[in-house]
Amino acid sequence: MKKNIFYSILxxxxxxxxxxxxxxxxxxxxxxxSESKNxxxxxxxxxxxFLNDEFNSNDIIENNNFTLLNVWASWCAPCRLEHSxxxxxxxxxxxxxxxxxxxxxxxxxxxxxxxxxxxxxxxxTDPDGTISIALGAYGVPETFLVNSKSKIVRKYIGPLKxxxxxxxxxxxx
Amino acid sequence: xxKLTKLFLLILILVLSFQKSLQANNNSLLINKISKNLRCLxxxxxxxxxxxxxxxxxxxxxxxNKIEEGKSEKQIYDYLKNQYGEWIVYxxxxxxxxxxLWIFPLILFTFGGLLIFRKVxxx
Numbered sequence: 001m002k003k004n005i006f007y008s009i010l011x012x013x014x015x016x017x018x019x020x021x022x023x024x025x026x027x028x029x030x031x032x033x034s035e036s037k038n039x040x041x042x043x044x045x046x047x048x049x050f051l052n053d054e055f056n057s058n059d060i061i062e063n064n065n066f067t068l069l070n071v072w073a074s075w076c077a078p079c080r081l082e083h084s085x086x087x088x089x090x091x092x093x094x095x096x097x098x099x100x101x102x103x104x105x106x107x108x109x110x111x112x113x114x115x116x117x118x119x120x121x122x123x124x125t126d127p128d129g130t131i132s133i134a135l136g137a138y139g140v141p142e143t144f145l146v147n148s149k150s151k152i153v154r155k156y157i158g159p160l161k162x163x164x165x166x167x168x169x170x171x172x173x
Numbered sequence: 174x175x176k177l178t179k180l181f182l183l184i185l186i187l188v189l190s191f192q193k194s195l196q197a198n199n200n201s202l203l204i205n206k207i208s209k210n211l212r213c214l215x216x217x218x219x220x221x222x223x224x225x226x227x228x229x230x231x232x233x234x235x236x237x238n239k240i241e242e243g244k245s246e247k248q249i250y251d252y253l254k255n256q257y258g259e260w261i262v263y264x265x266x267x268x269x270x271x272x273x274l275w276i277f278p279l280i281l282f283t284f285g286g287l288l289i290f291r292k293v294x295x296x
Contacts, residue, residue, distance in 0.1 A: 103227055129231025130238065136256040138214045138228050157242075 013071070023057040041150040042134045049101055049109060049123040058117040060122060061146055064096040068173040069144040070120070072130055073102045074112035076140040082159035083116045089165055095172045102132055102140045143169065204236050205247055210263050220263070 003018050030126075043058045061119045070086060072079040090097055099120035126132050135144065138157070145154040145168055153171060156164050208222035208229075215228040222229075232253075237247050253261050265271055 103231075128234050129227060130235045132233050133228075133231050133256065138257065 009170045037135070039054055039152045041144065041146045041152050042136075043150065044124075044131045044134060046100075046124045046126060047129055048124050049099075055122065055124060057124070058150065060096070060098055061150055062148055062172065065147075065148055066167065067096045067098055067125050067146045068168065068172075069098050069100055069135075069146060071102050071126075071135075071137050071142045071144075073104045073140045073141050074108040075104065076102075078159040079141045080116065083119070085160050085165050086119040087117045089168065093169055093172060095168070096121055100131065100135075101125045103127065193247055200237065201238050202241055203246065204233060207236050207246060210250070211253065212261050212263060214257060214261065 019123070041057070041061065043056065044054045045054050047053065050056055057069075062125075069087070072083075086097060089095065097119050097147050099122070101123055105128065106125075132138075132142075136155075137144075139158050143156040143160055143164075145156075147153050187214045205222060209220050211221040211232065213219045213221050213224040213226060213229045213232075216224045219229075221232050236249055239252070245254070250262055259266055265274075267275055
């Protein structure tokens with residue numbers, strides 16, 4: 001009798017472990033930071049790509065209802081994909097689109113813009129990647145929708161999709 | 174007299190440069206220590222120390238800047254946790270979600286101990 005109880009507990013234990021692992025199989029094992037909304041946008045100062053002047057991010061954000069900050073680089077393939085969407089967005093709306101050029105060479109960045117068009121009002125530079133870390137980004141491309149009070153309303157990790165653009169238009173209206 | 178001052182100056186310069194390199198060495202040791210405790214979010218399975226991805230390289234620069242600002246090790250971890258969530262550090266916090274994870278080995282240990290105790294002393 002005692003043995004029976006022991007074996008049934010053992011059996012149930014293995015079933016439990018099996019179920020845990022089986023359910024775990026389908027779970028994606030790639031972690032992405034939780035997209036916490038209404039986080040404060042870290043202000044930073046950096047050089048403008050074309051003008052070589054120092055700009056404070058606050059000055060750019062404050063005067064607009066919404067600012068879309070896009071982290072991009074000429075060497076990043078997904079950035080090429082989303083670039084046409086940014087161009088569309090620029091044509092359709094008057095949202096303030098700001099670029100943050102991530103670990104890029106100036107010549108390559110300018111070449112990229114000449115080829116694919118420039119949707120950005122201003123392009124700030126992040127030569128060593130520390131500004132992006134301060135913003136909480138973890139790669140390129142990444143896009144932040146920030147309101148005039150420096151709160152991050154939305155954060156898009158990876159290239160923007162058409163749905164994201166529609167959402168941005170809806171929010172920024 | 175002039176010789177003596179020259180000698181003195183030389184020694185002073187030597188001591189200062191030695192001190193400076195010692196400090197730089199200490200800093201780089203601390204950077205290594207901190208980056209070994211951080212998970213690289215791009216190349217998962219590697220620590221920031223091991224990884225050569227752009228993300229990891231930037232984090233290392235950031236750690237260096239923070240140390241030079243005079244931030245402590247804990248402040249740097251807290252800063253990164255705030256940015257990227259608790260997952261970035263290899264040391265999981267004790268909370269409701271992972272209570273079982275922390276408690277289970279203890280339970281197993283006591284249970285096993287009891288079992289051995291019974292086998293040895295009671296039988």
